[in-house]
Amino acid sequence: MYSFTEENYIKAIYKLQEKSGISVNTNAIAEIMQTKAASVTDMVKKLSEKKLLSYAKYKGVELTELGRKMALEMIRKHRLWETFLYDKLNFSWDEVHDIAEQLEHIKSTKLIDCLDEFLGFPENDPHGDPIPGKNGLIQRIELYKISELGIGEFGVISGVVNHSSLFLQHLEKNQLVLGKGIEIISKSDFDQSLRIKIEGGIPIMISNEVARNVLLKKSR
Amino acid sequence: MYSFTEENYIKAIYKLQEKSGISVNTNAIAEIMQTKAASVTDMVKKLSEKKLLSYAKYKGVELTELGRKMALEMIRKHRLWETFLYDKLNFSWDEVHDIAEQLEHIKSTKLIDCLDEFLGFPENDPHGDPIPGKNGLIQRIELYKISELGIGEFGVISGVVNHSSLFLQHLEKNQLVLGKGIEIISKSDFDQSLRIKIEGGIPIMISNEVARNVLLKKSR
DNA sequence: TAATATTTTTAGACTAGTCTAAAAATATTT
């Protein structure tokens, strides 16, 4: 059984490895873990002994297959809990992260698989990020900004680029919520604003600013 | 913010205080916390400094109002999560406890209040134990053993006395699940076994052993 | 490539929570 701290280190290292290539250095880990480099060295040695990552002094670390699998499990849990909070308990997009940060440490495979089923096997969390499957595979679904779609194309709102409360509240006020299907009606050559039709509603205008910050899964 | 360990101590002390009167002694705490008396002494001193309980050397401990409130919050969380697992994720009676033991430590008042609402403000958990309200009040509903009801009386299954997996599985096999309405048809003078009718089913026999371990809320 | 700057590691110490073994207080028995 792994401690919360160990789990958080693995998740942090996974994220760093995702964006900045193969080997992750001590200082970078210290920064996102809000701790000191010396502490990271200690922990990294421990995780290395547990075969979760490979580590050579002064050379940075790299997750093993075991570590990678663990990181994906954490991310799966995190995103499923976020989806639960958003879909079932009506939390807003910006409230879910901190609570999911706690919930992702709950140990029970059955719990998370049942939750997955209860939520209808969602493919993306409320921020549009893909939810890894039971097998540890990420099914990456191509998401497009509204502004990238052509006239006549259809899509389902699946995420956002800008996560600010102000923006999320603006979307909600305009019925632009997760899961809604929309169709591109026309684009203005003047200010790149768009006219779109929301599923079961009348056509509305949205600014290019909005169109560049909402992500769609193409449909039809 | 309190640690998991501190929270578990407070919950344990509350439970002991419930059944065995006012002052709780060190060894009893050590036993249910699965630790040694020396460790209990240390922790109890700490909790005393935090005003969660009052403690006099060699005289045992007693929760303060603050400690009692905290214990009730823990119990509220525990029982709401158990209800969630049972009602929404279809866990069985005997599976919910261990996971709720982890979930009860999640820190978010909003989360637990939204969960309460999502579950329809349940009054009892899947074991029939009352769920403390937001205010910290326990609404105690009178529950009767099946064996205490008279012939012709009706009741809804609302809890159990014996919480063992073996017993809970036996009940499930015989359709004796939470929320089912039953009617007492007759009682045997020989072995105190009962004939009962389960809502929407045919009459069945149950042993006195079963009848003494299932709790009903009277109805009609 | 020598000097300097940066990064990483080591050494030793601290806290929370636990332990064992022994001492102190309380309870029970005779």
Next chain:
DNA sequence: AAATATTTTTAGACTAGTCTAAAAATATTA
């Protein structure tokens, strides 16, 4: 009420995870 048994506390040590300060390795610059 003295002897014995039990319970509780103290003292000192251990582990996980953290820290600071200093040493060692690596990287950068002139």
